[in-house]
Amino acid sequence: MSDTIPDRLSVYPDSPYFNEEILSRGIGVRFKGEEKTNVEEYCISEGWIRVSVGRTLDRRGRPMTLKLKGPVEVWFKDKADA
Template identity: 55%
Template sequence: MNDTSTLPPLPDRLSVDPRSPFHNVDVLQNDIGIKINDKERRDVEEYCVSEGWIKVAAGKTLDRKGRPMLIKLTGRVEVFYK
């Protein structure tokens, strides 16, 4: 286990997309675990704890700009450092 006392606090909302205003490089440099409804997911593109949703890629489909199409899954979201 990592020593979480030296790690930055986990934000309420985080995105892996560098164009997003919720992208945080300092947090993303560490291993983050995300659970939705007590099931850990490894394919999360964006999450929001207070609103209770995550966004994941919808298969291999791409939008017109070549980015993966995202679907929103709702439930109880938990984030933690691994």
């Protein structure tokens, strides 16, 4: 298993940015200095995250998301962080 964090990652299996191995290891995301737990997708180089908004679903049955722009920090969570 590599220690390289991908530039872009999604939680949806049908996305080309999905990586089950990395997601199962655990990823922490900090956006504008605040840790987020409801991130659906992120891109470090472009500086954005997609977060779920409430309980509303889109036409595919997924949570509605909002794209937020700003500085993104990502790290692998240790067992102690969980």
